[in-house]
Amino acid sequence: MNTDKYKIRLEKEKNILEEELSSIGKLIGKNKDDWEASPEVEVYAQEVEDEASMSERGEDYEERSSKLRVLKSRLSDVDQALENIKNNTYGLCQKCNNQNKIEEDRLEANPAAKTCKTCMDK
Numbered sequence: 001m002n003t004d005k006y007k008i009r010l011e012k013e014k015n016i017l018e019e020e021l022s023s024i025g026k027l028i029g030k031n032k033d034d035w036e037a038s039p040e041v042e043v044y045a046q047e048v049e050d051e052a053s054m055s056e057r058g059e060d061y062e063e064r065s066s067k068l069r070v071l072k073s074r075l076s077d078v079d080q081a082l083e084n085i086k087n088n089t090y091g092l093c094q095k096c097n098n099q100n101k102i103e104e105d106r107l108e109a110n111p112a113a114k115t116c117k118t119c120m121d122k
């Protein structure tokens, strides 16, 4: 299988994800998973509403934290897929012990897919 086109797409997505992550959080450790949502973001500076209560800010923080978690898990999928390309194991289903190849149209839709269609339906 020619993995070049998937690699390009995955690297692009990785860049976008990292950009989005750094817009709502910051890297607090050396590990690439050590992202934490910023308690305050620039957005507040533009918001002149003094009434914004602490609880509302708290909710925003929660929102950023949950978005951060989604981005982080997506980033780790993308990283894993890139790693697999490097190790020549890309496109193998991780659920049926790599016995099945992930369908190309599935990879086309999601280059970071980890399972074949059969396992996905389970």
Ligand SMILES: [Zn+2]
Binding pocket: 093, 094, 095, 096, 100, 115, 116, 117, 118, 119, 120
């Ligand atoms: Zn499978």
